Amino acid sequence: MNETEMMQSAAARRHALVGPADLWESKRIFQKDFLLKAGLKPHHKLLDFGCGTLRGGIPLINYLDAGNYIGLDVRTETLKEACLEIEESGLDIKRPTIIHCHNLSIISFSDGVSFIWAFSVLIHLSDEKLDQFLEFASRSLSPAGIIYANVFFGNRPDGKWRNFSLVRRTHDFYKSRCYDYGLAIEDIGPLRNFGHISHEKTQEEVDSHRMLRIFAR
Ligand SMILES: C[S@@+](CC[C@H](N)C(=O)[O-])C[C@H]1O[C@@H](n2cnc3c(N)ncnc32)[C@H](O)[C@@H]1O
16 A cells, blocks of 8 residues: 555545545535534634534634634544644644543533534434533523534434434424523424435435524523
């Protein structure tokens, strides 16, 4: 294997840590495009919950003012790759904060964050972990702050993705869990409507993959 091939295979390994390698690029572009259309400005503070290897994080770090990106994930292997991505992209100057965290109850942000972005993360959370996330998110948002998170609507039995679950829950389920933490949700539609490309095969699968806007009641 020559040097270029070695670099390509290292990148493919990194990309596969967060999903299908062939969709990596489009899912990177989607994240920044979506957030900019949702009103993200460079002066906003953004928490990328479940940031993984910074598939979406790198363009966001580049876009935001220095110090305004916080990435948090539960896996050390993805965060190791995330730190390499920052270094390789020359984005240390933007001073991103990367947090490895298993216990959200010990994390807080003094000034609050304007946006919480949870891309393809709530779909992997058990109900108990979802509650922990919502409790954390509700006390981390600034007063006008907004959470965007994609979910699958439905009530099929949980599936698997790596060591995580792959869950489907109803709109009413998310509404009621959010309500308990002082939050309201708005289903703003299928991800596909915002330009998201996926391997979903049937119209039903496409329709069930939704984007939620979550905010303080
Ligand atoms: C499908 S990947 C998406 C990663 C990233 N958002 C992206 O778009 O590339 C899901 C990520 O959620 C992280 N994750 C799962 N459960 C988590 C939890 N309880 N707290 C924080 N991160 C979690 C995983 O480690 C993984 O990196």
